[in-house]
Ligand code: DHB
């Protein structure tokens with residue numbers, strides 16, 4: 001199999017199981033028009049986040065790394081009308097794109113966008129989050145995981161994006177800061193007694209990548 005086949009299969013799965021979605025497609029158009037990088041989660045992965053929120057019954061969700069709000073909309077839909085999503089975005093321009101798309105998707109009243117670096121915003125948050133999605137600068141993964149445990153509780157679900165990095169994660173001599181940050185995050189999930197974790201590789205529209213999924217013990 002080839003990357004083209006993985007991408008075709010991902011499109012087939014998204015067509016079959018996710019379906020057309022005007023609000024999410026508008027969010028992607030807005031994000032592209034604003035020149036944001038095309039690094040949002042794939043549709044099947046956005047749906048996975050949505051299902052994880054619903055399966056776990058999470059009502060208070062924290063996202064680190066809003067980008068254009070695509071994954072935020074998936075999360076916000078899942079928390080229900082009484083739920084809340086706090087999402088942290090370092091770039092004010094990205095946050096403005098996200099704000100408009102989230103509002104247009106009809107879930108704006110559930111979403112609180114905090115503009116700033118994660119390391120600055122996280123200490124200002126009140127805890128009690130039931131699910132944390134970490135999808136920001138990979139170099140800070142261990143900082144974000146520490147805050148996920150501190151702002152969560154026993155049973156909090158933690159999802160860490162981009163753990164595959166095209167297979168580069170096996171390179172213990174890598175000088176790529178994103179690979180080093182990814183390896184550091186995975187090591188922490190394995191060693192830190194606050195977490196019980198696994199990881200799944202994915203191939204698809206996003207290439208060869210994956211998620212780690214953990215529970216706060
Ligand atoms: C990168 C970041 C992401 O969150 C992602 O999903 C893909 C790539 C990156 O910074 O390279």
Ligand code: MG
Nearest residue numbers: 039135161162
């Ligand atoms: Mg990502």
